[in-house]
Amino acid sequence: MVGNVQFVVMYRDPRASSYSTLRRGFDKDLRGLAVLCSEQLTLLAAQSRTVPENRLKVVSYSKLCLAPADTVAPLLRRCDLDHEEVQRAVEREFPKPKVDDRYRRALGADQVAWLDEFFDERRCRHWAFLKAAAGE
Numbered sequence: 001m002v003g004n005v006q007f008v009v010m011y012r013d014p015r016a017s018s019y020s021t022l023r024r025g026f027d028k029d030l031r032g033l034a035v036l037c038s039e040q041l042t043l044l045a046a047q048s049r050t051v052p053e054n055r056l057k058v059v060s061y062s063k064l065c066l067a068p069a070d071t072v073a074p075l076l077r078r079c080d081l082d083h084e085e086v087q088r089a090v091e092r093e094f095p096k097p098k099v100d101d102r103y104r105r106a107l108g109a110d111q112v113a114w115l116d117e118f119f120d121e122r123r124c125r126h127w128a129f130l131k132a133a134a135g136e
Contacts, residue, residue: 006078007051011130012061012100014041015115019103030111034118045126048133058133062100068093 012020018034027033048056057078064071068090076083104112119127 005055007048007056008059008075008079009044009048009056009130009133010059010061010064011041011044011127011134014038014119014124014127016100016103018115019107023106030107031114031118034115038119038123041124041130042126045129048130056133058130060131060134060136063134063136065096065099 014034014037018030018037021027021033021037022030048058057075059071059075069087072086072090073083075081076086103115107115
């Protein structure tokens with residue numbers, strides 16, 4: 001990599017991500033969306049592993065929603081961005097805490113059980129890499 005290129009990767013619980021794409025109308029098939037999310041998660045983790053640690057910052061979407069100012073502060077320093085401008089943008093967005101468990105309340109019990117089973121430990125081993133890289 002030429003220069004001082006920095007990479008920021010944001011990840012989200014794949015069950016919540018699958019539900020979010022369903023809720024936003026990208027498709028009507030939750031299972032198909034979950035398969036797609038799983039494939040994307042695998043690709044994201046694989047690509048992230050190729051980036052040197054000193055050039056990679058992994059951020060949890062859930063943490064961003066719970067504490068946006070604290071989560072973006074290290075990114076601002078790392079990327080030499082204006083803190084005030086980013087803070088105003090965060091305030092405009094009104095991040096909602098606890099977004100990653102919305103699917104548990106909105107979907108039927110059978111769909112929640114299927115998502116939990118589909119995103120089992122084997123399938124989420126890549127998610128574990130991203131969580132560890134984010135310091136979780």
